[in-house]
Amino acid sequence: MDGATELSATLGQMRPVLMNLARLQLRNEALAEDAVSETMLAALEQADTFRGGSKIRTWVVGILKHKVVDQLRRHKREISIDERLDADDGMELDDLFKNDGTRLVPAQDWGSPEELLSQKEFFETLQSCIDQLPANLGRVFLMREWLEYETHEICKELNITTTNCHVMLFRARLRLRECVEHKWLGTKVRA
């Protein structure tokens, strides 16, 4: 199989993964489709710039990140943040703490980070928990942690205050942590 055939085959196999990632960030089917199509096209057109060094999947996901950023810029208005939507989000998080701010249930040990990172099922759990975040929190969180925007860039792109940005990231991380702990440790106990 020559290089071009192999790349086409890999891209075909990766398409569902790429769609999931784009959907998580953009929360819009049409925009996700566009980002993924642009990614696959760019990968095919720039195949000669791929140098074996990094894994092909890493290279393609790198292109996808750029294409998703392009979509975010191009469609600012459609995917703008409605800060009010998250105003009543506090309730659930407050359930984690007593009135004096101490935790009701202690955080559990997740075991070895290296081991978690080597397990496909862990990443599936993580993705499904990100998917369950309220749309605004998910979007801000992924911009920060997946697309690696600086906090001030997120504020500027989405036109939200720095304080609000920090609060949203905190809520997203906390919700995600609780969800991962519940689902992952829950699975392990049953297994």
Next chain:
Amino acid sequence: MIPCRRAHELSSEALDRQLSLSERLRLRLHLGMCVSCTRVDRQMDFMRQALRRLGDG
């Protein structure tokens, strides 16, 4: 001493901005005495590592 909730907030904000000296000290003092918040602090950092590898596998 700051409560767990505040410790969680500071663990999160430490990933997004430089904490002040007094914030860092308060967080460290709390983590020194609280196993649960120490786990949360490491797990937030770990989730960042995991997120950066999303889709690479």
